[in-house]
Every structure is written in structure tokens, then in C-alpha cells.
Amino acid sequence: xxxxxxxxxxxxxAVILVGILAGCGSKATTEIKKDQAAAxxxxxxxxxxxxxxxxxxxxxxxFGFVDANGKNQGFDVFIAKRFAKDLLGDESKVEFVLVxxxxxxxxxxxxxxxxxxxxxxxxxxxxxxxxxxxxYMKVALGVVSPSGAPITSVDQLKGKKLIVNKGTTAExxxxxxxxxxxxxxxxxxxxxxxxxxxxRGVALAHDNTLLFAWARExxxxxxxxxSLGSLDTIAPAVKKGDTELLxxxxxxxxxxxxxxxxxxxxxxxLKPAYGESIDPETVVVEGGKVK
Amino acid sequence: xxxxxxxxxxxxxxxxxxxxxxxxTAGIAFLSIIIGSFLGVGMGLLRTSKSKVVxxxxxxxxxxxxxxxxxxxxxxxxxxxxxxxxxxxxxxIVAVIVFSLWGAAEMxxxxxxxxxxxxxxxxxxxxxxxxxxxxxYRYVLIPQAVRRMLxxxxxxxxxxxxxxxxxVMIGVIDVVKVGQQIIERSVIKVPTASFWVYGLIFILYFIxxxxxxxxxxxxxxxxxx
Numbered sequence: 087x088x089x090x091x092x093x094x095x096x097x098x099x100a101v102i103l104v105g106i107l108a109g110c111g112s113k114a115t116t117e118i119k120k121d122q123a124a125a126x127x128x129x130x131x132x133x134x135x136x137x138x139x140x141x142x143x144x145x146x147x148x149f150g151f152v153d154a155n156g157k158n159q160g161f162d163v164f165i166a167k168r169f170a171k172d173l174l175g176d177e178s179k180v181e182f183v184l185v186x187x188x189x190x191x192x193x194x195x196x197x198x199x200x201x202x203x204x205x206x207x208x209x210x211x212x213x214x215x216x217x218x219x220x221x222y223m224k225v226a227l228g229v230v231s232p233s234g235a236p237i238t239s240v241d242q243l244k245g246k247k248l249i250v251n252k253g254t255t256a257e258x259x260x261x262x263x264x265x266x267x268x269x270x271x272x273x274x275x276x277x278x279x280x281x282x283x284x285x286r287g288v289a290l291a292h293d294n295t296l297l298f299a300w301a302r303e304x305x306x307x308x309x310x311x312x313s314l315g316s317l318d319t320i321a322p323a324v325k326k327g328d329t330e331l332l333x334x335x336x337x338x339x340x341x342x343x344x345x346x347x348x349x350x351x352x353x354x355x356l357k358p359a360y361g362e363s364i365d366p367e368t369v370v371v372e373g374g375k376v377k
Numbered sequence: 378x379x380x381x382x383x384x385x386x387x388x389x390x391x392x393x394x395x396x397x398x399x400x401x402t403a404g405i406a407f408l409s410i411i412i413g414s415f416l417g418v419g420m421g422l423l424r425t426s427k428s429k430v431v432x433x434x435x436x437x438x439x440x441x442x443x444x445x446x447x448x449x450x451x452x453x454x455x456x457x458x459x460x461x462x463x464x465x466x467x468x469x470i471v472a473v474i475v476f477s478l479w480g481a482a483e484m485x486x487x488x489x490x491x492x493x494x495x496x497x498x499x500x501x502x503x504x505x506x507x508x509x510x511x512x513x514y515r516y517v518l519i520p521q522a523v524r525r526m527l528x529x530x531x532x533x534x535x536x537x538x539x540x541x542x543x544x545v546m547i548g549v550i551d552v553v554k555v556g557q558q559i560i561e562r563s564v565i566k567v568p569t570a571s572f573w574v575y576g577l578i579f580i581l582y583f584i585x586x587x588x589x590x591x592x593x594x595x596x597x598x599x600x601x602x
Contacts, residue, residue, distance in 0.1 A: 144554070145561040152558040154389030184554075189452070189546050196456035197465075198548065303565050 141199040144184040148359040161355040219335040220374025221319035228294030229311035238310040247287035256291040298360040343373020382569030398552035406538040413480020421488020442482035455547040468549040487529040491522035531593040
């Protein structure tokens, strides 16, 4: 009877071992398969499938979120629907894959999505892993201050206290370029905004898109300086090496630029969140070219 | 309007989506617990094997799942393995695979512990009355071991239920993710939204996990005599 036990033991171990080996061995065949995939036209593949898979956020209003009825909404989603309409003839021919900020790159690399439209900021580090198309949006720093004592230029801040968040671009920007402005640093967004309300500083610096939405909900505050510091752009991204789709997106953005489509997207999704007083030009990039 | 924060739960199809998210969480968890338990029993029997090779392989398997975080496993299988083999697996399926394998590893250790804790004379007496290998396990060892492994198994199951919240990273919409979507959508207008949504999610998790605890208590009481 010991034999049965032995045979069983060897059998199970073999199964596990084969599983492990299969995991490692498959890498050799991967290279060939990847070449084949690259050779196949990506747009052709999307058309055959009849649906374009676009990665969007599901919990980052007003860029990508899910409304009360479970439908995807927002600035990115608005643009994604138009892409689907122009590529496949119908705006419903888009499959929204809900992505997380931390795994956006992986979704592209593993072919889980064709395109990412999830408020994806262009950085040098990310450029090595994915291919960015031309931008459709830009972000910069902004400065928000009480409407009663507005700060409209950085010069007004000299010798006064400015509230920033630790580790943000705002902190680095002011430390480097304006060492004579005293900074009050906080860890959390909520803390920083509370500090502004308590008048512990004369103004607060952060990403302008965030400030617009905040100032809209908190009456008595205005974004006096709407755009400051180095401009970051936000662009659609495709898998590294997918030049066909990349070129299509760039041409599409150019065509859409002629009818000011990104402004329409702004009016439909961002304007309700930012309010009338914000100039769309501080956020929107039309035709894929930053002016 | 602030005291009406609970209203965010009843807007549109919100409740239905939370329920769907809950079904996703519960589905992944229970499938994985069942598959993991079966594999885990086999694993536990293998761990008691005398063969050094078998022992090493099983030990290696367990340590691999214990040391590498589950989130990393989800990434490896969802993004790595599917890409390497050029196949497409849905996030839900990947989740069940990873959680089952994890369950098997941990359950295997629980089963091994229970089997090894049985006094040696049980095996020897069994053999002495002429029981076969299968008979020995079927009638003597496993019934006793099951009772000893129950607390550990229930503990593992509830841990698996809670760990399923990691699946959002591979695009699966579970109950916690639906909750976040609702909160982020309404937080500017209804600052108390997070309290109500997370409050409800707390109750939902309780509804999933509590029956497991009750079951374990009942079984233990039943097997006491």
C-alpha cells in the first residue's frame, strides 16, 4: 500500500513542477508571438473586434467617474466616446475598462486596453514604457486666495506665508524659484485647505485643476494666479510601439481641433465643476498643440 | 441637507450596483475558498509525505505564496502570464485562480498541522487493525484532523473574503470600488457620503463573514461529543 502513496506523491509533485516550468519556459515563445502581434495592424484588429477598449478612471470626477446610474461620465469619457464614433462609426462601440492610477502602464503593456484616457500626465519616466500621443489638456500650478484679499501675482506673496502640500510640485517650485516666500507645509489636502480657511497663510498653491474645483465649491475664494510654473501636459497613451494607433489619435486630435471639440468636452464636463469664471484656455489643449 | 447624506445610497441604480459589487466579492471569495480547500487537503496530505523531494516542493510552493504579496500575484497572473502565453483571461477568473492557489497553500499548512498534531498511536492502531492507506485516512485521521483545523480554516476564509478588495487593481469592480465611485462622485456636494457608504459596506462584509463564524461555532459544538 505504500506504493500508492508514493505514486500519488510523485504524481502531484510532477503536476506542480510542470506548472512551474511551464511558467518559465513560455518566455521563449513569447518573443515570437509579440513580433506577430506587432505585425498585425492594431486598427484592423480593433475594427474586427468591433469595439475599442479604452482605459478610464471610475472615481476621479470630473475627468472620469461613474454617475448615479452606473454610466461612465467625465471629460476623458466624453473624448473617448468621440474617438469610438470616428474610428468605428458609433460612440457606443467603446468598452470602458476601469483602471487605477497605479496600474495604468500595466494595462497598456499587457494589451488589456488599446488606449488610456485617464488624466495621464506625460512624464519622462512614463515615456519609456508607453507611447504618448499629442496632449489634449494641460495642468500647471495655481494660487488660490480669499476674494477679499486676492493674490493675483507671485510678487504679492513676498514676505508672506504661502500654504503648500509636502512633496508636491508646488513645494519644489516655490522652494527653488522663490526662496523669500515663507512656506507652510501640510501632508493632506484637507489640512492645507483648512489652514487657508483659518487664515494661517495668505494663499495656497496646488495643481490649478484641483483649485478650480475647490474654489467653485467654497465661495469667497478665487484662483488669482491660474497658471504658474512649468506646464505639464495630459495625453492619450498607447502601447509602446503601436505607431499605427498613435498616428491615428494624433490625426484625430488635429481634426477635432478644427471644430474646437475639446472645448465642447470642457463645456460638457469640466465647466460645471470649475464654474464660469475660469478661462478654458488654461486647461484645454486644442488640436494636440500647446500654444 | 447634510443630515441627509444617506440619500446618496438611494440615487439612481446605486444600491443595485453596490449589490452587484457585493456579489462579485462574495463570488470570488467563495469559489476560491471551495477550490482552495479541496486543493489544500491534497496539499496537506502531500506535506505529511516522507519523501524529501515532495516535502521540499510543497514547502517551496507554500513559501512562495506566503512571501510574495497577493497583489503582486494578481499582477503576475493578470498582466504577466496572460501576456506571456498570449491568452486573455478576465480579471474575475485571474482573481479566482490566484485566491484559490493562495488558499491551497495556506490550507495545506493548516491540514498538515492538524494531521501532525494527531497522536502517533492513532496511525499505529489503525495500521494494527489492518486498515489500508485510504482507510486509515478516511476513517481515522481525516475526521479527527477536520475538527482540529476548523478554527484555522474559518480564519483563513474570512481573511480571503477581505483580501478580495485587492482585485480592483486588475480592473475587477468589487463592492469597495463601487463604494469609492459613489463617494468620489458625491463628496463635494455631500461631505458625509463616505460615512454612509463605508458604513453600508461594513454591514455587507459583516453579512458575508458572520455566517462563517456561526458555522464554525456550530460545527465545533456538534463535534464536541
